[in-house]
Amino acid sequence: MSVALSAQDITRALTRISHEILEKNQGSANIVLLGIPTRGAHLATRISSIIASIEGSEVPTGTLDITLFRDDLRMRPPRAIMPTKIPTSGIEGKDVILVDDVLFSGRTIRAALDALGEIGRPRAVQLAALVDRGHRELPIKADFIGKNLPTSKSQSVRVLLSEIDGRDEVTIEEGAEL
Amino acid sequence: MRHLLSIADLNKSEAISILDTATELARVSDGAVKKLPTLRGRTIVNLFAEDSTRTRISFEAAAKRLSADVINFSAKGSSVSKGESLKDTAMTLQAMGADAVVIRHSASGAAQRLADSQWMSGSVINAGDGTHEHPSQALLDAFTIRKHLGMGASDLAGLNVAIVGDILHSRVARSNVLLLAMLGAKVTLVAPPTLLPVGIQNWPATVSYDFDSEIPHVDVVMMLRVQQERMSDLFFPNAREYSRYFGLNGERMASMKSGAIVMHPGPMNRGLEISAEVADSARSVITEQVTNGVSVRMAILYVLLAGGALEVGSN
Amino acid sequence: MTTAEHLIKGASLPDGKKADISIFNGVIASVGSELKGDAKNVIDAKDCVVLPGLVDLHTHLREPGREDAETVLSGSRAGVKGGFTAVSAMANTSPVADTAGVVEQVYRLGQEAGLLDVFPIGAVTQGLKGEALSEIGAMADSVARVRVFSDDGNCVSDPLVMRRALEYIKKFGGVIAQHAQDPRMTIGSQMNEGEISARLGLKGWPAVAEEAIIARDVLLADHVQSRLHICHLTTAGGVEIIRWAKARGIDVTAEVTPHHLLLTDDLASSYDPVYKVNPPLRTEADVHALREALADGTIDIVATDHAPHPTESKECEWQEAAFGMLGLETALSIVQKTMVDSGLMNWSQVADRMSIAPARIGGYENHGQPIVVGSVANLVVINPTQKWTVDRDLVLSKSSNTPYHGHVLPGVITHTFFKGAATYSNGTITSVGDK
Numbered sequence: 072m073s074v075a076l077s078a079q080d081i082t083r084a085l086t087r088i089s090h091e092i093l094e095k096n097q098g099s100a101n102i103v104l105l106g107i108p109t110r111g112a113h114l115a116t117r118i119s120s121i122i123a124s125i126e127g128s129e130v131p132t133g134t135l136d137i138t139l140f141r142d143d144l145r146m147r148p149p150r151a152i153m154p155t156k157i158p159t160s161g162i163e164g165k166d167v168i169l170v171d172d173v174l175f176s177g178r179t180i181r182a183a184l185d186a187l188g189e190i191g192r193p194r195a196v197q198l199a200a201l202v203d204r205g206h207r208e209l210p211i212k213a214d215f216i217g218k219n220l221p222t223s224k225s226q227s228v229r230v231l232l233s234e235i236d237g238r239d240e241v242t243i244e245e246g247a248e249l
Numbered sequence: 250m251r252h253l254l255s256i257a258d259l260n261k262s263e264a265i266s267i268l269d270t271a272t273e274l275a276r277v278s279d280g281a282v283k284k285l286p287t288l289r290g291r292t293i294v295n296l297f298a299e300d301s302t303r304t305r306i307s308f309e310a311a312a313k314r315l316s317a318d319v320i321n322f323s324a325k326g327s328s329v330s331k332g333e334s335l336k337d338t339a340m341t342l343q344a345m346g347a348d349a350v351v352i353r354h355s356a357s358g359a360a361q362r363l364a365d366s367q368w369m370s371g372s373v374i375n376a377g378d379g380t381h382e383h384p385s386q387a388l389l390d391a392f393t394i395r396k397h398l399g400m401g402a403s404d405l406a407g408l409n410v411a412i413v414g415d416i417l418h419s420r421v422a423r424s425n426v427l428l429l430a431m432l433g434a435k436v437t438l439v440a441p442p443t444l445l446p447v448g449i450q451n452w453p454a455t456v457s458y459d460f461d462s463e464i465p466h467v468d469v470v471m472m473l474r475v476q477q478e479r480m481s482d483l484f485f486p487n488a489r490e491y492s493r494y495f496g497l498n499g500e501r502m503a504s505m506k507s508g509a510i511v512m513h514p515g516p517m518n519r520g521l522e523i524s525a526e527v528a529d530s531a532r533s534v535i536t537e538q539v540t541n542g543v544s545v546r547m548a549i550l551y552v553l554l555a556g557g558a559l560e561v562g563s564n
Numbered sequence: 565m566t567t568a569e570h571l572i573k574g575a576s577l578p579d580g581k582k583a584d585i586s587i588f589n590g591v592i593a594s595v596g597s598e599l600k601g602d603a604k605n606v607i608d609a610k611d612c613v614v615l616p617g618l619v620d621l622h623t624h625l626r627e628p629g630r631e632d633a634e635t636v637l638s639g640s641r642a643g644v645k646g647g648f649t650a651v652s653a654m655a656n657t658s659p660v661a662d663t664a665g666v667v668e669q670v671y672r673l674g675q676e677a678g679l680l681d682v683f684p685i686g687a688v689t690q691g692l693k694g695e696a697l698s699e700i701g702a703m704a705d706s707v708a709r710v711r712v713f714s715d716d717g718n719c720v721s722d723p724l725v726m727r728r729a730l731e732y733i734k735k736f737g738g739v740i741a742q743h744a745q746d747p748r749m750t751i752g753s754q755m756n757e758g759e760i761s762a763r764l765g766l767k768g769w770p771a772v773a774e775e776a777i778i779a780r781d782v783l784l785a786d787h788v789q790s791r792l793h794i795c796h797l798t799t800a801g802g803v804e805i806i807r808w809a810k811a812r813g814i815d816v817t818a819e820v821t822p823h824h825l826l827l828t829d830d831l832a833s834s835y836d837p838v839y840k841v842n843p844p845l846r847t848e849a850d851v852h853a854l855r856e857a858l859a860d861g862t863i864d865i866v867a868t869d870h871a872p873h874p875t876e877s878k879e880c881e882w883q884e885a886a887f888g889m890l891g892l893e894t895a896l897s898i899v900q901k902t903m904v905d906s907g908l909m910n911w912s913q914v915a916d917r918m919s920i921a922p923a924r925i926g927g928y929e930n931h932g933q934p935i936v937v938g939s940v941a942n943l944v945v946i947n948p949t950q951k952w953t954v955d956r957d958l959v960l961s962k963s964s965n966t967p968y969h970g971h972v973l974p975g976v977i978t979h980t981f982f983k984g985a986a987t988y989s990n991g992t993i994t995s996v997g998d999k
Contacts, residue, residue: 136273139285139315139551149556151266152273189282334880356881357765358835365834379883381765420765446762447770 075220075228076241081201084217085114088199089121091215096166099126101194103162105135106170107183108153113234114201115170131158135169140182157190167193168215172230174200175248177211202241204228251553252364252373255382256427263552264431265403268392271548275541287555288317294347296338297323297376299355303515303539304376308351308385311546317554320345335359336368343369349554350374357381357420372553380418386514387424389545390471391432393538397510398468406433411463412454413439413495414473414522415484417446421514422473426454437463441495443484460495464504471512472497475522488521498524502532510534568593570986571603572945572979575614577935578915585614587941590984595937605986607979611949615915617649617680617942617980618896619922619931621712621741621819622795622867624888625651625682627673628666629658634872634962636673636682639892642870642961644679644980644987646892647944650923650931651680651870655687656717662687662698664706671708679987683926686710688729688740692718697729704736711927714741716795719777721747726781730790739791739817739925744777744802745769745843754883756829756844764832766882769844771799778802782809782816793925794818796869798843800853807862817925819867820854822898823889827851827967837878837885838967841871858917859908865922868895872963890966893959897973900948905974930983941984950976960993 076084096102099122106115112134119132136153144150169183180198187193199215204222220243222228227248231240252258259267293312297305305323312319322342335354342350349372352360357379364373377383391405398408410429416422416438429436430453438445438452439460449456457463464470475491485491492498497511505511511523511533519525528535568586577583577595584599585592620643626634634642636653643651653670655661661670667684674682686703690696692715703710713733720726720742729740750773755761757768778794782805785792797803797818806818823841828848831839839845857863871888878885899918903909909917923932933939954971956964980988987994 139287144287144555147556149552152270152551154273155276185286186282189284334876336879354881356883359881361835362881365836379765423763423765447757447768448759448762451759452762 072242072244074240074242075202076218078239081217081239081241084201085117086121088215088217089118089125092118092168092199093122093125095197095214099128099130101166102130103158103160103165103167103193104130104132104170105157105167106132107179108134108136109235110230110232111169111171113232114172118170118199131160133158135183135186137179137182137186140185142178142182161191162187162193163191164194166195166197168197168199170199172201173228174198174203174211174213174216175206175228177207177209180211181209201230202228252360253384253549253553254360254364254373254375256384256387256424256431258384261404261431264388264391264428267388267545267548267552268395269403270551271388271392271541271544274547274551275544284314284316286316287551288312288315291317291348291554292320292346293317293349293351293550294320294322294342294345295351296342297321297353298335298359299353299377301353301377304353307539307542308376308546310543311550314543314547315550317550320347335363336366339363339366339368343371347371349550351376353377355379374549374553377420380420380423382424383420383514384424385542385546385549386421387428388549389538389542390425390512390514391428392545393512393534393541394434394469394510396541397534398508404432405429408434408469409437409467410434410469410471411437411439411467412471412473413460413497415444415475415479416440416473417444418476418479419473425471426452430454437467439463439495441485441491444479461501461504464501465506468506468509469512470497470505470509472523473514474516474518492521496522496524497527499526502527502530505532512538515539568601568603569984570605570607570981571599571601572607572609572614573599575609575612575945576911578613578615578912580911585935585943587981587984590941592935592937592939592941595935607945609945609978612945612947612978613911614935615647615911615944615946616919616932616935617944617982618647618918619926619928620648620651620868620870620892620895621865621922621926622716622821623651623653623870623892624656624872625653625670626872627657628669632874632962636670637677638960638962639870639872640674640677640679640682641993642890642892642959644982644993645960645977646894647896647946647977647980648892649680649942649944649980649982650683650928651892652683652685652712652926654716655685655714656692660687660691661685662690662692664699664702664708667703667708667710668706679993680982681928681931683712683928684708684710685712685714685716685741688713688715688720689725694718694720694722694725697725697732700732700738701736704738711736711738712741712793712925713738714743714795716741716743719743719745719747721777723780723784727784727788730785730792731788734790737927739793741793741795742777742781743795744774744781746773746777749773755832755840756846758829758847760829760832764835766832769842771801771846771850774799774843775801775805778805782806782814785816786812786814790815792816796821796824796843796867797854797863798824798846798850800850803853803857803862806857810862817864817921818862819865820858820863821869822866822891822895822902823967825851825855825858825902826898831967832882835882837880837882838889838965838969840882840885840887841889842887855902855906855908858903859913864917865925866895866899866918867922868892870961872961873965874963878965888965890959890961890963893961894954894966894968894973896944896946896977897952897975898968900946900975901973904948941981943979943981944977945979946975946977948975950974952976
């Protein structure tokens, strides 16, 4: 087990991502942050407050649960469905920024794109991920990355966040993810 | 293979999990997302050997919102009404490739016979079997109660529910008694003695013949339909006497607790067990029960069909 | 010494004494220890018990009319495998056995099958409708010599009709066997009324619907001084009534089925109609009362109520299914399991309840005889130390609705003798022709 990102690394990465989002989108006027539960949702909330402290205005922030759109449901026991809260301003014509903790095969994001498609038609969809560990199975890429972590498929990446796990840390462990 | 034949097939955390899933699915339906791909490619058959438009449409809507293919096999005009046996019907459905069968039947135990038989594989969901059980109705009733009176709790602990009417012949009552007690509510059955089963003493519920003395203490009054045929079978003298003692009219409604709600599984006999005034009042959540039925049935289909064994807890 | 046809060596008699038994010319030729002499067929019955051939006072052979479920021949085969040398065939056939013609037909079919004695029971009322008396006299005087009359399947519920029937059969030395079931209280009933039926949503068949008729009929039998027999007693309350009636000297006898000595109503929880029977399976308390009553003689006999049904009548929803269970092939094993192995009865009492007493009630002189020289050789040999597994696909009955499929039961019947000929030997039916 090795530590890939310490708590401080995570904070710096999120700050940098927040600035990059503002740079790419020329401000925060048209963006909507949607975090993918569980940890993506917390990361989206953090990014949202960082942006608010930079810009001085609130960014519409919500969550997008993608369980019902997964393509691998039958392979495991049915998962509990997490909350989906779309901000009242909606996503129509907005620049939606999906936020997730780890980008791996890309299937979660594929499901998120399907979910968004059922809700409305954003002007654009971008992706912010704290960690990109490679091994894509679909043509998906992140627009904003906290850290690129080369891993082998027999390893797993664990993200701990203080909101849930009591501390911030990203580690790489032996043993493939389920 | 997982079935839902009786509330007894669920434990408390599984039941709450279904309610929680339904809560999220309701949000999904209320919002812009009307259709989910979750059960795409699955075939769900509605085998309704007994007439019921309301329940059948509810299950059909639930299945379609999850993108499942739905085949309807209903009583009138089908081979079931021409005397084809349950076995042959089941084997036909198997040949058609049904992943799940939602069965409504006039014989108690029909759903279990289907599930236990070797006639077909696939999940069996009991949509009402004779006078035995109606699990999805109890789940949508619990969902409705929790939504109005749950105060954020996951279960129904501390709530008092009165179920009033023909308990003897009611599958809704049987399922509700099991589920409400499982979720921590206190259940009182109110009925004339002729409409209470012998052998009820070990049910997790108390019994009363006196509606008026129970009404001020309950948070939910759940009225059951009383069939006209019961009069000719000597269960009570006439409609007037039944309504006088067991009907929910405006006067009785006025003595209900503040915030208490009125429920009915439908269809109602307006004027017999429930007056029009009560059915249309602000305390009535009867039409909402129907809406909730779709979300709850979506949750049931999701839990039974989307994955493998039911997982308790989150991912 | 003449060469015997069969020599049963080393068996226990019902009273427990060991003896050899030789059979010649249809009768018991000798009984003693270490018999000398030859026999064409020597049977080593070392661990076995020999009983008088069993007599079933309550069987449904279904012929004429429902030969898809059973025939007199297939029922006879099932009977000899179960150790029976006589069965009484209930009258609810199609046409109903309410005339000399039908009972003589059934009697002849039994003779042709030649495996055991078939004694037809005559209906009490025409068509079993419970309204007008059937030709009781004609049936009594027919070749079938009917003495037992029953509307079983239906209850003779009209008290006036029951009174007249009880009076009328006195002329013919008969007995009315009543299927006690108040029809008004049991319309559409599916199983015992109680906790289980309340939970399962199946319409209840209350004990009182049986007991009320029994109470009425013992009083009627007393009033008109006639003989009454109560079929398939199933409740503790019914036992109490019979006890009371016998204490008053009322001429009433009662039977219990093997399944009511063992099975209870919680089996209906699976909704498998193999457990659907009329009268229904009752509670543990009823089972205990019935066993005690059979042991102390309040209940006089065991009778199977063997009720074959074709597969489609049982492979469906409970409320669509027919009522009834097979019984002939498993009866003795069930009685051993519930009464002998539990210490409630000994084999001598089994001989009484399953052979001597039923033969007496039915008036079947050649059956239920003591195992002594000169008696008709109607015998059954059972090895109580062996076990067997019930397989519904291997029963000799035409139907397979046995509730014991998969059960391991004690007591293997090795031989059945009918009028001195082996009708059943170690798993095979042998016809009367080959001795």
